[in-house]
Amino acid sequence: METIRHVALGCCVISTIAGMIRVFWPKNGFSAVINAVLVLYIVTAGLQMLRGADWKQLTAELYHMPAAAEKYVPDYTEYSRRLGREVSEAAVREALQNAGIDCVVQLADSGFQVELVHAGDRARVQAVLAAICGQTPYKIITGGEAP
Structure with a gap:
């Protein structure tokens, strides 16, 4: 079977060369021969694959x-x-930021930690956080001494 496959491969290479000749010389009679050799190679390669396949191993893997x-x-x-x-x-x-509050927000283990830049923003921050945080805990830290 291996010999037949190699012969078919050789015929396929020759047919490919003949096909290239057909491209440059379209009025010749090689098309039927080229198609027949290609079919022969495909059939022999398919038979080789079916014969050599390990069907039990393939079924086990599937x-x-x-x-x-x-x-x-x-x-x-x-x-x-x-x-x-x-x-x-x-x-x-x-x-x-949309509320116009300058602060640094960090994610802590227990919730959010908000460090204020302006100490006077504490009441506004509490109102915003109460509205948006829901059940998530938060801690407000008065940060810098900015007015």
């Missing part, structure tokens, strides 16, 4: 694929939690 796929499912819960907290931090920062 049966074990769903079980193997379930083993490698990554856990995204921590990433999801962290991403949600980062988005919440950005939303609090944006809400305070």
Whole structure:
């Protein structure tokens, strides 16, 4: 079978060369021969593949694929939690900036930590945070001595 396949490959190469000749010399009679040799090569290569395939091993691998796929499912819960907290931090920062409050918002383990630039903004910050934070705890720190 290997010899037949090599002979068919040689015929295929010769047919390819003949096909290139056909491109540059369109009025010749090689098209039927080229097609026949290509079909012969495809059939012999297919037979070789079917004969040489390990069907038992292939079937075993196909049966074990769903079980193997379930083993490698990554856990995204921590990433999801962290991403949600980062988005919440950005939303609090944006809400305070939209209210015209100069501050630094940091994400702490227990909630948000808001450090004020102006000590007089404490009441406004408490009102904004009470409106947007819901159940999330926050801590307001009076920061710099800016008026």
